Amino acid sequence: MSAIATFLLAIVSAMLIDNVVLSRFYGICSFIGVGNRVKSAYSMGLAVTFVIILASLVCWPIYYYVLVPAGIPFMDTLVYILVIASLVQVVGLFIKKKSPALYKSLGIYLPLITTNCAVLGVAQSNTDSGYTFAQSMSNAIGTSLGFLLIIVVFACIRERLESSNTPKAFKGVPLALVTAALMAMAFMGLQGIGA
């Protein structure tokens, strides 16, 4: 199999089969909190996608070229948190200064990304699994696109459920959790692909 095909397959695998939100429960807080309107879910998903890819791009070289030679690979979590927090601040500053339109749609979601465990989880799993740089990038792209897909689909379902006649006790978060569970089961069905 060619390198490009392997790269694309890894992206699809991380996006659909091993989706971080539904299989590892990463980023659940923003998934439940922001996934009630399609527009805000799309903005949040895009922002997370951007930060996950950028964080993986920076964290992998720092781990293998700085922390491992220095003999302090156990400091990875602390360094990743610093990288993610700095990246979010710098990107936020740039957007605030240069792109008012983007700031309007992403502005209130940008600080939330710092606390999104999916970003830290991807950077951590890239190094813990011993991925090469290309593998870690495919994992980051696939995971972030998977997050975007799931949060938008979830928001679409919740918007439709809002107008449906549901028992009062189920309205809001309880119904959102039931929806997430059904989505997880649906995506679990994809695990048989290629078996």
Added chain:
Amino acid sequence: MPQWAYLLIAIIVIVLLAIIFVVSFIFYKRTPPPKGCENIGPSEGKCASCNEKGCHFNIYYDKNKKNDERK
């Protein structure tokens, strides 16, 4: 390169990251928001017409409403 040099580089990188974070945080706070984006966030008018009961802004407004009614 000796081990201590790698360690020194690692410390410099970590300190640099911390400095970048602090400086960008200060600049972010000092930069005024673009025109038309001054009041991004929940507004009482919009939240009052929204039916999403799970949203914490609505929960907050509902609590305030009930407190006002009690008074």
